Amino acid sequence: MREHPEPDLNTGSGSTADSGRAAPARVLKLAPHITDAEAIAVFQRKLPGSHTEVREVFHPFWWTVLSARTRSIFRRSQRSTSDASPSSGPLTGQQMNVLVNAYSGKGYIAEFEPRGEAAAVEEWLEAFESSDQAGPPPDADDVSRTARSLVRTKVVKTVKLGVGLTLDETVAPSGILKPNWIVTGANEKYSATILVDGLDSSHYIVRVEKRIQD
């Protein structure tokens, strides 16, 4: 695994795939923080004594980074005009990594900076096609809008209205493949399929069925 390359502010944020689907220009494949054995352990805590199968799956996300800066509305910004240029150096605002689900368009402020290996755009599109989610998928503009809206709401909610707010997109939207584990198994009472988050080991029950007792 290597760190993702430095963000290029001038890089285009996305393109349109042959299928007409909005696709990112660059894709980063995250490595799981949770091993397959740990995913099985999550499953077995839910269904003790179960026999399981596990496989890794990837979910497509968009990723963008916003810099949020606040200042008192009673005071002019202390940045000089030249400092305001994005290319003049690192921005002093708080960096926020925003992940946007490529299907639902739902945004999350990530508590980590995504790191992983570069991957082919085709792999991202393949992951996109393999999902069961429905609905109009967001394009790069939607991603930027969602990220801004999310960060602005978050900032205004916490600093309220007494501060000036500046949001800068420091990394244009690119693709992320987020790892998850699908664990399927059964014990004497239930059979189930559980999706285990590959980053934080939280889980979601995809299906569960009660087994017929003889």
Added chain:
Amino acid sequence: MNLETWFLVIYFIAMAGIGVWTLKTGNKGSEGYLLGGRSLGPAVTALRLQSSSMSGYMFLGAGSLAYTKGYFSLWYAMGDIGGGVLNLSILGRRMRKLSQILGSLTSIEYLEHRYPSKWIRAIAAPVAVFCIFFYVMSQFIAGGRGLEMVTGIPYAWALLVAVGVIVFYTFLGGYLAVAYTDFVQAIIMLIGMVWILIGTLQAVGGWTAGNNAVGEINPNLLTLWGPDGIGSVQWGVIIGAVLVFSIGYMGWPHVNVSHMAMKRPSVARTASMYATGFNLLFIPAPYIVGIMALIILPNLDNPELAVFQVADTVLPNFAVGIVMAGIMAAIMSTADALLLQSGTIASQDLFQRFIKKDMSDSQSVWVSRFTVLILAIIGYIVAVNDPPAVAEVVIFSTTVLGAAFVPVYVAAAWWKKANVPGAISSMVLGTVSSVVWQLTGLVDVTGVDPMGIGIVCSTLALILVSLATQKSHPVPAHVVAALKETDKIGAIPGHMLTGQNDALAAQVPKDA
């Protein structure tokens, strides 16, 4: 300046100090400033929610209802106590999951995603802002009345100070100012209210002696049927009284948005236990104090001041100051949350959606600021010229919000056939029927509460219009799929759900 006023001034300075300090901290760009609040535990989460939901109504409206109607007022208290849990039980998990899948940030946006039409937002946002304005105005009046009584300055000036403090507080902020001042305010409210209750019961010689004395004034005040006895009971009004604060909560956009912000369902469950504990301790107190005020202060000119006046009579001066700080805490935390919510609705749900789509972040915040200021100015003008009763305003706005939004929120999560025409007709009919019923005085003529009539109208409209327009306006496939995913909650054994992360529902692959 008397001792009570000093306490209030110290309280205001302390709250403003926290805000200013956190602003300075924020300007230094300290880690976690903007993203603060993620690690809040269930106790802080629950009490923040309660301090934002409770309000000046509990100190003015509740006391006034109890003073004039005796134990009949407990119908409202019952709805208040159970409302939070009912809301979490009916909407909590499903709304959180569905909003995750549909990708909604605000509660109005959630409605638009569930019922995909721009008209949903165009109708819902103004109704929400309209009702929130009335609710905020009631907080202004409560603050003004409280300051007038404690400081002795004329109502118009007291109101101006109260509005100024609330708006100033809305412009302050930061991690501590938002998260932990709400928490601290909830504690102050609770201590203040329980202190008044204990002082009141001591003054009347205990609860039994107090009830005996109230019974001598009018034995019907000790019953749940009102001062005129069971013969004059209007069951429609009683049903409305319970409905207003029990299911009425489910129509509040600023309350429902908290469902969408839950970190984990397990936190919500624990938080609801804390919230219930807080409610059981806090909510009955102002009603009981209001009833006992009939003995302590039998000739009150303004029943709305019952709790204030009783506190002033039975507590030492320094305690009155602390209690007043508690009252202002309730008012400020509620008004502040509502003003921010109305600012957000105006900038994001109305202005950016319909007027200026490419609005910058700075412009968006300025729209919020102007909205807050305009609402404050209009609220001040109305409240200073012809101030209505706090209880009436709160019940009116909760009634309209409930009638307009409860059926569409509940059906959004529970009924797959609820569609756009059904939702639009439900919101319009619910709003119009409850407002008309209230303003034309049909409540007195028919004995039916506007909440009851509004809910019936909006529910029937939703069901009938949705069924009639299923073919012409089918629910989109992706919404049906999201609802099916949401349905899966019920069949899963409870022990397996513990700690489940519903956000992952949107990441399930096709072949899982």
